Amino acid sequence: MAAGVQRKYYMLGGKGGVGKTSCAASLAVKFANHGHPTIVVSTDPAHSLSDSFAQDLSGGNLVPVDGLDSPLYALEINPEKARDEFRSASQKNGGTGVKDFMDSMGLGMLADQLGELKLGELLDSPPPGLDEAIAISKVMQFVESQEYNIFSRIVFDTAPTGHTLRLLSLPDFLDASIGKILKLRQKIASATSAIKSVFGKEESQADASGKLEQLRERMVKVRELFRDTESTEFIIVTIPTVMAVSESSRLCGSLKKESVPVRRLIVNQVLPPSASDCKFCSMKRKDQMRALQMIQSDPELMNLNSIQAPLVDVEIRGVPALRFMDTITVIQVLSMDSLLLRQYEQNFKGVGILSIPYALSEGGWLSLALFLLIGIICCYTGLLLQRCMDSNSLVRTYPDIGELAFGSWGRIVVCVFMYLELYLAAIEFMILEGDNLHKLFPTANFNMGRLKIGGKQGFVLLAGLIVLPTTWLRSLGVLAYVSIGGVLSSLIVVCCVLWAGAIDGVGFHEKGILVNWRGIPTALSLYVFCFSGHSVFPTIYTSMKDRTIFSKVLYLCFVLCTLMYGLMAIIGYLMYGQAVNPQVTLNLPVGKLSSKIAIYTTLINPLTKYALLLMPIANSIEDWFELSKLRSISILIRTGLAISTVVLALTVPFFGYVVALTGSFLSSTATMLLPSICYLKVFKNSRRLGMELVIIIAIAALGAAIAVIGETILDDLTPR
Ligand SMILES: Nc1ncnc2c1ncn2[C@@H]1O[C@H](COP(=O)(O)OP(=O)(O)OP(=O)(O)O)[C@@H](O)[C@H]1O
Known part of the structure; x- marks a missing residue:
């Protein structure tokens, strides 16, 4: 990163289908165009970054986005893969693998304690948000290494609202669970060290334990990142419908409760002004007006800076279209x-x-x-x-x-x-x-x-x-x-x-x-x-x-x-x-x-x-x-x-005197x-x-x- 340029993280979130990916991609294009080396990351399990940029960006690695003069990279994290990694690391330490192992050693009491963690349940049917937490922690691992130091803007296209809300409480939950697992592992390690040496498993367990510890640390960092008012901003994306606005209001309330910095609201797909509306358009416009008024009087949303992005008549795909969306949205920011x-x-x-x-x-x-x-x-x-x-x-x-x-x-x-x-x-x-x-x-x-x-x-x-x-x-x-x-x-x-x-x-x-x-x-x-x-x-x-x-x-x-x-x-x-x-x-x-x-x-x-x-x-x-x-x-x-x-x-007899005095002397x-x-x-x-x-x-x-x-x-x- 250039000296003096602080890295900023932007998380765009909201109801499914409101245009989070389009807005995240166009924001990333905007940053890159303004000279910020940028990474746009999708942690949404249903990726659409590749669709949005009309390029293949999958594979879980940083892929350069074509069509821009400045560096813009995209990263689609595969949540399934990330979760599997987590699952295998955990299982080696405290999951069913360890449970079987302990049962065979006659350590039933400790195995019961493992049951309390409901770890099996967690891994077999992971709660929504887990994928994303792991994905974000993976991104942290990426961007913290020296070679990615040049990137000054990281834009996240996050999963829909429900996932995001659960994600916010996940780091605490996972932090506690993994902490317990590690403690338990230590107990097991001391109780069974002699037996383990016979099976020759000591090294691999220590290895996996280190991995798990690393994951735990990254989870804590994800939580800190979400709450860092200096470098992070959560931007809520919505559309002007009563349902979307209500959901955005709930999201905003929950984000604030979790001390996540949220200052801006993008209202996407607002009907542009038109001199002649058909019946359908005029009904739609009235509906949108109602929703926009709702935003203005909503206690959670009314204080956010609201940026409107118009509904355009083409599908927003590819860099030129995103650049166009950037311009129309930038005009709003401007x-x-x-x-x-x-x-x-x-x-x-x-x-x-x-x-x-x-x-x-x-x-x-x-x-x-x-x-x-x-x-x-x-x-x-x-x-x-x-x-x-x-x-x-x-x-x-x-x-x-x-x-x-x-x-x-x-x-x-x-x-x-x-x-x-x-x-x-x-x-x-x-x-x-x-x-x-x-x-x-x-x-x-x-x-x-x-x-x-x-x-x-x-x-x-x-x-x-x-x-x-x-x-x-x-x-x-x-x-x-x-x-x-x-x-x-x-x-x-x-x-x-x-x-x-x-x-x-x-x-x-x-x-x-x-x-x-x-x-x-x-x-x-x-x-x-x-x-x-x-x-x-x-x-x-x-x-x-x-x-x-x-x-x-x-x-x-x-x-x-x-x-x-x-x-x-x-x-x-x-x-x-x-x-x-x-x-x-x-x-x-x-x-x-x-x-x-x-x-x-x-x-x-x-x-x-x-x-x-x-x-x-x-x-x-x-x-x-x-x-x-x-x-x-x-x-x-x-x-x-x-x-x-x-x-x-x-006492100043004539208005023009003052105007002339300030205008000519002070203003010039x-x-x-x-x-x-x-x-x-x-x-x-x-x-x-x-x-x-x-x-x-x-x-x-x-x-x-x-x-x-x-x-x-x-x-x-x-x-x-
Ligand atoms: N302002 C707009 N005008 C016209 N079409 C738009 C606009 N914004 C987004 N779209 C279109 O809406 C569709 C959904 O957009 P997008 O994928 O960005 O939404 P999303 O919130 O990320 O969806 P999901 O939650 O499913 O990931 C896309 O086809 C996109 O081109």
Whole structure:
């Protein structure tokens, strides 16, 4: 195994016929394609690996899988053969062989003790799971030897659920049985040593005993392997039917009870979306929906990461088909990780999607080219951060990259930019709440005694009061979960604006202007704002289970972002032209359902995410002053932070000011300038940079320019 690469074991299990073998084989193909030397093992008594790869992989030895560039080997363990081996080793020591032998020696008492072990029964009709336990222990023997050291991923296609469950309790049972046999053998050995020497059996017995002892040790290792959270993961495969989901739930419960690490659920054979369903398909789809909902509310399954693999219209056989299945399943894995990325983006940039038509109106149609360019640059600088992280395994966060490049000053600068960005985003959220609630309830006024507060300010205060208790929470898991809805909410807003244009009568008649040179700086700063999210890329990269897909996740995120933001910019500008507001929701026709949905969506989102923004800042203040254990001080700090954002939200006169400031200054620094200069510093001795060096310097210069000009455009932003 390459130094630093930890070997991982993946066990795929579930009800018979749900697609365990197909998923195991495609996962193995995926690992191999990502540069992990991999072994895929079948311990299912009814092997189908050979069928799945459309190659003969039988024989009980490692067989190279053809059709891949990277090493992938398959191993079909013959459970019958493995069991026979076990049977012969045991019989020599304590089975019927020894029993007969002892009877003939008049050692009936010991023979009775043997009867208690029910060994004969165990060997003649082995309980389900025994085959598999022995098979897995055989694999352990294989992979532990030096020559198989290079393999960093071992994927097991296990037997159906019932076997797996029994297998889990088997190691303990066998461990105890074999232990007893060995003890008994020792007793017999001392009582009959003189007689045995006459028969000349001593050597063969000792030999067999060693074998049995070895088997026992391997059983213990199998048990440990199943429970090792660091290196093992049990992935449950299911299909969207009530029966399969119920069985998966039971399997998951039993696995958890046995302390087996289970985190993911593959829901295989999900009907792909279709515009026109036949009666059969639509019934089937309804059934599947019910089963999928069942997963979401099932106490055992609801917390697992669920990956859906679609039902395909061909049989999944052979490497190309498995590779295809890998891609469609990987997309699901990617989309899970991209959700994480998008969730972050939404935390910070929930408002980006609303401001993008305004940005286009500032720069004119030609500025769309700049929008694309900024997207490509930001994606590239994300990769630069990844390369910096790959250069040193100790680097885990963005401030760590700053420190790697420029020492403790680098760390401080990155921290300041990161936390300021978070803090300003929190202020933006407050302003957003005030603006949109005021739009919904234009006549509302707040009277506190003699103090009369205007509608917008009153709503900012109200929003502050609502979110305040959430900032006191220490565990934000629930909020983080809720904020995944951010991705969905952006889509909803785009759909609502589209609806307003197409159906509510606004139309897409505005021609706009080709280019507005004066507005280009504003447009640029707002565009950067849409693509920034780099502060947490390193944290996400560190926490990813499979880091090799980071770049794919990044590309996917940027493509999705570009499409969604691009669409919103174009439709918003076509609808309202130069009259579009910095938040397009403020333009939407009053009283229409689509406007209400759009506004409610933008309202709920910030409320759930606000605490997530303040948390890192509060945590570092508490860590810095070592106050994290004092609950009351912690609440005080968080309350103080929240109040300060409300006060600033009330005093910053116009939403666009804050967006422009964060967009231009902080975002361009964090997304363009810092990654470029950190990368150049970390790789300063690399001579291979060449043309790339010119590009990176140009990006750094552009980042610096946008940061500076962003300051000068504040005067241009006046309410329309
Ligand atoms: N997503 C899918 N779309 C279409 N067919 C699929 C899909 N997944 C699996 N299949 C097909 O279903 C059949 C059973 O799959 P597979 O052998 O992988 O299941 P299994 O759970 O390993 O079965 P067993 O428990 O019998 O070993 C195969 O013919 C396979 O090609």
